[in-house]
Amino acid sequence: MAKEAVEYLEFKVPFRDVDLHGEMFRAVYVHRAEEALTTFWARRPAAATDPHFTVSKVTCTLHAALHVGDVVRMDVHVSKIGGKSAGFLVRMMRSNEEVAETEIVWTACDREKREPVALPEDLRDWLYQFL
Template sequence: MFVKARGHAAASSGVSPVWTFPTWRRKLTFSSRNPLLLRLFSLKEWSYIVGCNPEGIVAKESVKSQEFRVPFRDVDMHGEMFRSSYVVRAEEAVTEFWRRRKPQKDDPFFRIGKITCTFHSALKLGDVVQTHIGVSKIGGKSAGFLVHMLRGNEAVAEAEIVWMACDPESKEPVALPEDLRDWLYQFLD
């Protein structure tokens, strides 16, 4: 999946369009004149991109990262953040992600089907953490969200949360509506 970057210095100066390929840790970019030249963007420029082609069809959707500071209530006697707090912060990031979309009358009820969390390094009291979120998978009756937690440029944890679509009254699994699936595809990693 390649995307012509908008607003990038090289693209706006008329020198050469820049194409991007999103990865889970950082965005790799290369010039269309020299596709082997790779440059790493900083994590501040993180964005999720819908599929495009090098002919210039572009549809880009940025997901703003959230930032939080590890509070005293979330640390143990050794000064490290409780493991359950990582899941809470990941759920908060998914909730903020959903605020981007206005509720529709045909939206299903969602329940959590699965939560997994991979820990890379411990967070300490007062650490500033950025969370980046994207859609990891879109199934027939579920959607998965991947939340990356970073301290500076260091990966701290990754949480995957899978939401199951259910009927609001019977709570039985139902298929995701097409308009919701289309909206989620904008953020697919």
């Protein structure tokens, strides 16, 4: 049974984030998703054993355009936990309508060599509560 998502951020689409057609720029969907993911990680105190993370994949599916003044609620789900990576799904909702979902995959790397390494067990355990 999947755990509940953790709701993080709500924002109102500002004028600076829309194009000439009045729709939110596509890059802003990813920017906002990364902002929500950063807030998600702020819940967990950093540990000495934490690896360096690099973004290895970003996909964004748009279901409906956002416009100036739209109020958007974002929530974060852990979508997968691999041996060396973790995937996160950020959903954006306008009222009860899902407008976008962005998947971001982070790969764990050695802090010095920046080569992929296994996720530490304590980190995996923490992530599992959101899977």
